[in-house]
Amino acid sequence: MKSIYITIATFFLFFQGLAQSGPTVTYRNPVIAGDFADPSVIRVGNTYYAAGTSSEWAPAYPIYSSKDLVNWAYVGPVFNTLPDWTMGSFWAPELYHRNGIFYVYYTARRKSDQRSFIGVATTRDLRKGFTDHGVLLEWTSEAIDAFVLEDQGKLYITWKAYGLDKGKAIELLGAELSSDGLKVTGKAFTLLTAERSNWEAGGAEGQALFKRGRYFYMLYSGNACCGANCNYQVGLARAEKLQGPWEKYTGNPVLVGDDTWKCPGHGTVVTTPDNRYFYLHHAYNGTDFTFTGRQGVLSELVWDEKTQWPVFRYGTTTPAQAESPTRMGQKMDVNLAIDFGKPVGDLPWVWDVSLPKPAFSVAGGLFKMQNTVATPTGNFLGFVLKKGTYTFSTTVEPQPDVLQSITLYGDAANALGFGVRQGTLELWQVKEGVRQILKTQPLPTTTAAVHLQLKSRFGQLYDFSWSAERGKPEPLLTMPVNGGYLPRWDRAPRVGLSVSGEKQGYGVVRSIGMQYH
Secondary structure, three states: OHHHHHHHHHHHHHHHHHHHHOOOOEEEOOOEOOOOOOOEEEEEOOEEEEEOOOEOEEOEEEEEEEOOOOOEEEEEEEEOOOOOOEEEEEEEEEEEEEOOEEEEEEEEEEOOOOOEEEEEEEEOOHHHOOEEEEEEEOOOOOEEEEEEEEEOOEEEEEEEEOOOOOOOOOEEEEEEEOOOOOOEOOOOEEEEEOOOOOOOOOOEEEEEEEEEOOEEEEEEEEOOOOOOOOOOEEEEEEEOOOOOOOEEOOOOOOEOOOOOEEEEEEEEEEEOOOOOEEEEEEEEEOOOHHHOOEEEEEEEEEEEOOOOEEEEOOOOOOOOEEEOOOOOOOOOOOOEEEEOOOOOOOOOOEEEOOOOOOOEEEEOOEEEEEEOOOOOOOEEEEEEOOOOOEEEEEEEOOOOOOEEEEEEEEEOOEEEEEEEEOOEEEEEEEEOOEEEEEEEEEOOOOOOOEEEEEEEEOOOEEEEEEEEOOOOOEEOOOOOEEOOOOOEOOEOOEEEEEEEOOOOEEEEEEEEEEEEO
16 A cells, blocks of 8 residues: 555656646666665765775776766776775775865775775875775774764764674764874764664664754664665664764664665765755665665655654655656666777776786787686676676687686676687586586587677576577577576676686687677
8 A cells, every 4th residue: 555655646746846847857766777785975066976885896896977866977996906905895985075085985804804894095086096095993893884974073984883793782883083084083982773673683784974954864774785685774863963862763764675676775865956865875676686786776855844854755665766856867878889899998897806807908809818717717807787687798719728608707606607619619607616517519610700699587597599600599508597596695796708728828709799678
């Protein structure tokens, strides 16, 4: 019944806008498609910037920019080269801007003890990457999910603590920072403590603070964030002073999952120039779920002036479609058509953060990737998946010493690929580190180029086909292959190219295509 009321309210808003100022301009979620968890968003002048979790993918922390919160363009990563102290778990980067300087307060796992703590980096130009200043905050067994704000001219950092300390309740803590934002100078104080008897039983994290009128407000997330058994939700609290006491909203949780967008949470509130409040957060698509990961979605907050509490405009679930922040329409072209015989700009490649960046070059109309990694999956370069149903293809020139594959990559121990070496087609999988050949098929050694194709349904079921140059595609199997084992707990697989084999050599690629359906 609640969904019917929300639908009626949405139609009312639509026709109200139509009567007042012409047709309402809407957007559809996601606004940042693909695996983009824990988004942080800021507005600098008339431009918005957002950064998100990259987890075990390099380069670390993707950054996007937008003029309207709906149409986003990839800028690049926070770090092209990983900070020396880090080894993985690149989570929850929080952007902050002050006096012409961009800051990022980020969570990463430390090499020396494999514990996750908070670092800080700065830049004056997001497109040139950040300079790392090392570890800012370590706290017992783990400190994650930084959020920074200013109060009466002083900077403060807040974070999640005690998530790995047995027998201790999870807390959201705060402390004062130095004026340059690079050191913790104040004594820690408690903002909130997670309650084990309600929806916060799984903890509290991902806090986003902002001020309106006499109150500080906080949106925070609770329960299990990730994976097929997630039950993430969002709560609300407020306080007249940053140090508290904080009052939790009696109607918590204020944002929950449904069949369209599951497990919403961990985002940031930003205001538009005309003073509308938007929460950029993540959620799983109800159809593609873990196979495309936690995507960037946008939900609007409106105010009850009588109670001075905000509520989500479209109810307690993430809207599938909503009124845009501006009059600009939404444009989302996520397909790829890359011919290496023509000029190619920088491509948004990603790779396994635990392995060296694969060496590659583009020259003479060919993309060449070196085979150097002695793992079952070999060297891999891939792309973030924007939807679960798509066709990915490549044209390669078979080589005698390396296997060139279209590959779905969960991590170094879990992958699925369909490849070619001179004289042979090979369908293979790596599951829990064990490599298995699923099927081989002879290929004429005179074939100069082979077109490999993967068709994905909902990111889980995969059909493979091939053709000789300008030939008719031939299916490899009559039944799809199930890749249900590929998503990792906190991230989705990537699709791309791999080269593997016992001998050194190069994969040779003519073209790449991605068509979403």
